[in-house]
Each structure stands twice: as C-alpha cells, then as structure tokens.
Amino acid sequence: MTTISKFKGKIRDNPLVALERGNRDVMLNIWREYLNELLELNAKSGRRQLLINRIEQAGDFDALYRDWNDLDTPERAERWLALIRTAKAQWQEVEDLCLRCGECCERGSPTLMIADLHLFENDTLHMTEVYTLRRGEKGASPRTGEVVTMTEERLKLKEHSGTKHCLYYATDPNRCLIYDQRPEQCRQQLCNRSSDERPPADSGYLTREVIFGQHEELWELIAAHEQRCSIDRLEAALRDLAEDKAADSKALFDMLHFDHYLRQMLLQEWELPPGALDFLLGRPMSQVIRQFGLRAQMTPEGVFRLENMP
Numbered sequence: 001m002t003t004i005s006k007f008k009g010k011i012r013d014n015p016l017v018a019l020e021r022g023n024r025d026v027m028l029n030i031w032r033e034y035l036n037e038l039l040e041l042n043a044k045s046g047r048r049q050l051l052i053n054r055i056e057q058a059g060d061f062d063a064l065y066r067d068w069n070d071l072d073t074p075e076r077a078e079r080w081l082a083l084i085r086t087a088k089a090q091w092q093e094v095e096d097l098c099l100r101c102g103e104c105c106e107r108g109s110p111t112l113m114i115a116d117l118h119l120f121e122n123d124t125l126h127m128t129e130v131y132t133l134r135r136g137e138k139g140a141s142p143r144t145g146e147v148v149t150m151t152e153e154r155l156k157l158k159e160h161s162g163t164k165h166c167l168y169y170a171t172d173p174n175r176c177l178i179y180d181q182r183p184e185q186c187r188q189q190l191c192n193r194s195s196d197e198r199p200p201a202d203s204g205y206l207t208r209e210v211i212f213g214q215h216e217e218l219w220e221l222i223a224a225h226e227q228r229c230s231i232d233r234l235e236a237a238l239r240d241l242a243e244d245k246a247a248d249s250k251a252l253f254d255m256l257h258f259d260h261y262l263r264q265m266l267l268q269e270w271e272l273p274p275g276a277l278d279f280l281l282g283r284p285m286s287q288v289i290r291q292f293g294l295r296a297q298m299t300p301e302g303v304f305r306l307e308n309m310p
C-alpha cells in the first residue's frame with residue numbers, strides 16, 4: 001500500500017466518529033492500531049503477519065479500503081463493525097494454533113522427548129539427523145539464546161550448517177518438512193504464550209539409553225565411552241593440566257585418543273555413517289574441549305596437540 005500519514009486522533013474511545021469523517025488512510029491507520037491492540041505480537045513477528053493476512057482476507061479488507069471513500073456514514077459503520085467481528089472470530093479461532101510461520105524453527109531445533117521414540121521406528125528420524133548433548137556440555141537455549149550447561153543428557157535434531165535453523169526447516173516458502181510428524185516439543189510450542197503458560201510435556205526427555213539400551217553390544221560401547229570420556233573426567237583432567245600435574249595430564253590425552261579412535265573404529269569396522277557418531281557418542285572430545293578455551297589438533301603422527309584458543 002502507498003505511504004500514509006500517521007493518524008493522530010485518539011481512537012480507543014470512539015473510533016466510529018473518526019471513521020465517519022476520515023478517508024481510507026485514516027481508516028487504515030485506525031485498523032492498524034486496532035490490530036496492534038488485538039494481536040499484541042511483536043511487529044516483526046511472522047506469526048503476526050500471517051494472522052493479519054488471514055484476518056484481512058476473511059474480512060475482505062482490500063475491498064473495504066478500495067470502497068471506503070465512496071461509502072456513506074451508515075455503510076462505513078456497518079462494514080467496519082463487520083470487519084471487527086471477523087477479526088475477533090479469526091483471532092479466537094487460531095489463538096492456540098501454530099500458523100506455520102517458521103519463526104521457532106529458525107531459532108533452533110527441538111529437543112526430543114520419549115514421546116518422539118516412534119519417529120525413529122516409523123523412519124521419520126534417522127541416526128544421522130540427531131545429535132547428543134552430554135551431561136556437562138554447554139548448549140544454547142533456542143528461545144532465549146542463553147548458554148546453559150546440560151544437567152542431563154539431551155538429544156536434539158541437527159541444524160542446518162552455519163545457522164540455527166532446524167534441519168527439517170525449509171524456506172521459500174517457509175515450511176516444516178515433517179510437519180505432521182513433528183516432534184513433541186514443536187507440538188507443545190504455543191509461541192504466543194510464555195513458557196509458564198505452556199502445557200507440560202507429557203513425557204520425559206529421550207536419551208540414548210532409551211533408544212539403544214536393548215542393543216547390548218552398542219549400549220556397552222556407548223556406556224564405556226561415557227565412562228571414559230565424560231565431561232566430568234574432562235574437567236578434572238583439565239584442572240590437573242592447569243595445575244601442571246604432568247602425570248595426570250596423560251588422562252586428558254588418553255580421553256582424546258580413545259574418543260578419536262573409537263569413532264574411527266565405528267566408521268571403518270561397523271561401517272556406520274559419519275553423521276551417526278554425534279548421536280551415538282555425542283560431539284567429538286576435540287570439539288567439546290573448545291568450551292574450555294582449548295583447541296585439540298591431530299598431528300600427522302596421529303597424536304593430539306593442545307593449544308589455547310585465541
């Protein structure tokens with residue numbers, strides 16, 4: 001629409017008076033003010049724009065805008081009130097619905113719940129599309145961006161490389177590629193409500209043990225890796241290194257090498273796809289160690305060298 005001058009009148013008390021006298025641009029300003037009050041959503045919110053499109057389509061707003069200057073006073077009042085009724089009805093209809101704007105999908109991927117287990121069983125999710133954040137690792141909250149330390153293990157869908165976009169999020173047009181099968185956390189997400197108002201998830205968090213606990217050989221291997229390469233052990237080894245306990249720093253290098261060569265073994269002997277390792281064993285120790293300000297690099301001799309990160 002063309003640029004309009006900002007309507008300065010007070011609209012809350014009796015917009016009909018202003019509407020009777022005003023041209024279509026006045027009406028448009030009052031309409032926008034009304035939508036701001038009704039929707040109470042951030043002006044940049046994609047959900048807000050989808051809601052506005054939906055309301056304006058249902059209320060045939062374009063026709064009202066086009067006709068406005070030629071309408072007499074009773075017609076203006078009648079059509080305006082009909083528009084308001086439509087807006088309220090549409091708003092109530094979708095208040096608790098996801099409009100698939102994709103905003104939450106761009107902020108991060110979901111953490112998986114036990115209720116999502118069937119998504120592996122029905123082939124919606126695959127091992128290469130999930131990663132594990134182990135206890136003690138740091139991860140960013142998708143809603144607040146705040147970096148938190150995991151108090152328990154969490155499984156998450158991967159994200160598109162270099163972005164926070166969920167792996168299953170596609171753009172142009174924005175959409176979830178598995179919407180009918182989307183994980184529990186995406187279903188629970190009512191973006192127009194605070195976290196206190198959201199319904200509690202009806203199941204606990206999914207863990208590797210829930211998925212692989214029955215596969216004896218694989219679970220033993222995961223458990224052995226966890227025991228030897230836990231973040232607690234890593235922190236203890238780093239403390240020892242900082243205190244220059246030379247003998248104990250061996251534990252740190254043992255950990256890095258065990259993690260590295262176990263991954264190689266899973267690739268070469270078990271022929272697992274590389275993308276599955278972040279799920280089975282969590283992120284490589286050489287990556288995790290960065291959260292402690294260190295970089296671990298494999299030398300051509302096949303041993304790790306540590307250096308401080310810039």
Ligand code: SF4
Nearest residue numbers: 098099101102104191
């Ligand atoms: S739940 Fe997510 S995709 Fe759905 S409307 Fe809210 S922000 Fe958009």
Ligand code: SF4
Nearest residue numbers: 105166168169176186
């Ligand atoms: S699974 Fe679908 S709905 Fe959930 S964050 Fe990813 S793209 Fe969005």
